[in-house]
Amino acid sequence: MNSTDYKTELRERGLKVTPQRLAVLEAVNVLHDHPTADEVGSFIRKMYPNIATGTVYKTLETLVDKDIIIRVKTDRDIMRYDAVTKLHHHLYCKDSGQIKDYFDDELNRILKDYFKKNKIKKFRIEEIKLQITGSFKGKSKKEVKL
Amino acid sequence: MNSTDYKTELRERGLKVTPQRLAVLEAVNVLHDHPTADEVGSFIRKMYPNIATGTVYKTLETLVDKDIIIRVKTDRDIMRYDAVTKLHHHLYCKDSGQIKDYFDDELNRILKDYFKKNKIKKFRIEEIKLQITGSFKGKSKKEVKL
DNA sequence: ATTGCTGCAAACTCTTTGCAAGTTC
DNA sequence: GAACTTGCAAAGAGTTTGCAGCAAT
Numbered sequence: 001m002n003s004t005d006y007k008t009e010l011r012e013r014g015l016k017v018t019p020q021r022l023a024v025l026e027a028v029n030v031l032h033d034h035p036t037a038d039e040v041g042s043f044i045r046k047m048y049p050n051i052a053t054g055t056v057y058k059t060l061e062t063l064v065d066k067d068i069i070i071r072v073k074t075d076r077d078i079m080r081y082d083a084v085t086k087l088h089h090h091l092y093c094k095d096s097g098q099i100k101d102y103f104d105d106e107l108n109r110i111l112k113d114y115f116k117k118n119k120i121k122k123f124r125i126e127e128i129k130l131q132i133t134g135s136f137k138g139k140s141k142k143e144v145k146l
Numbered sequence: 147m148n149s150t151d152y153k154t155e156l157r158e159r160g161l162k163v164t165p166q167r168l169a170v171l172e173a174v175n176v177l178h179d180h181p182t183a184d185e186v187g188s189f190i191r192k193m194y195p196n197i198a199t200g201t202v203y204k205t206l207e208t209l210v211d212k213d214i215i216i217r218v219k220t221d222r223d224i225m226r227y228d229a230v231t232k233l234h235h236h237l238y239c240k241d242s243g244q245i246k247d248y249f250d251d252e253l254n255r256i257l258k259d260y261f262k263k264n265k266i267k268k269f270r271i272e273e274i275k276l277q278i279t280g281s282f283k284g285k286s287k288k289e290v291k292l
Numbered sequence: 293a294t295t296g297c298t299g300c301a302a303a304c305t306c307t308t309t310g311c312a313a314g315t316t317c
Numbered sequence: 318g319a320a321c322t323t324g325c326a327a328a329g330a331g332t333t334t335g336c337a338g339c340a341a342t
Binding site (some may be wrong): 120124125 | 275283
């Protein structure tokens with residue numbers, strides 16, 4: 001995704017295009033490993049040292065509100081964000097703490113079919129996401145590329 | 147589960163049995179709707195007004211460390227805890243914010259089979275949990291019993 | 293007696309807020 | 318120029334920590 005796309009995306013959702021919003025949007029896309037607000041801020045400050053912490057937080061929440069990015073659930077404390085809004089699941093590595101995206105349309109279909117046949121009473125399902133916990137094999141405990 | 151069971155559980159994990167630990171363990175079991183640390187503290191103080199906030203936090207984390215309770219992932223801010231350690235999934239209600247347990251052994255079997263056939267490369271799966279997001283039908287937006 | 297646990301209060305981290313000044317459309 | 322957005326600094330919520338005194342084994 002490039003800068004023009006970001007502008008279009010913001011305008012389509014009725015948001016004004018500002019350098020700060022473009023920077024946050026770019027950061028969440030580039031730091032595709034589910035960055036925290038803090039990581040987004042640090043990344044942006046390399047190029048654009050003046051962005052305020054409060055602005056980073058406000059902007060992230062605005063983008064979540066408008067469904068441009070999503071929040072990622074974590075076991076512990078801090079909030080993480082994800083630029084990928086297409087349905088996908090997450091691999092949580094116990095050793096390194098990293099969270100990787102996992103795409104699998106066949107699995108999505110199986111789940112959808114299963115719940116079509118086995119309705120949960122009194123509940124309307126909107127989305128089903130898997131949290132797959134485990135550990136990456138082989139490589140160092142620090143970082144694994146998928 | 148009764149008080150004797152709690153004591154046994156603590157001892158088995160090498161923890162000393164104290165009134166505070168028993169109270170926290172009981173609270174998480176009784177408040178089965180995934181209480182926060184704050185809710186656990188308030189509940190305990192009804193019977194036992196002297197427990198310190200720090201103790202509640204420390205005790206909850208100790209119990210998580212020893213796999214006696216688990217943390218529940220939420221989209222936002224605060225940590226929640228769950229006394230049910232048997233594999234189960236969660237229903238997240240968008241309207242009320244409540245999180246309900248969902249047990250389904252058939253589904254667990256399907257998932258297990260699926261990943262036996264479709265291994266994720268370089269990843270050893272330990273646990274698969276579903277986050278099912280949606281909303282409870284009918285009833286008030288406030289509270290739904292399952 | 294030894295080791296571990298608790299209470300307390302202070303400190304910390306992450307996040308939100310209020311508002312004046314500055315931008316975008 | 319109207320409406321929205323930002324920077325800043327202060328406040329807020331939730332959680333953690335250090336340590337003296339106390340309790341469990």
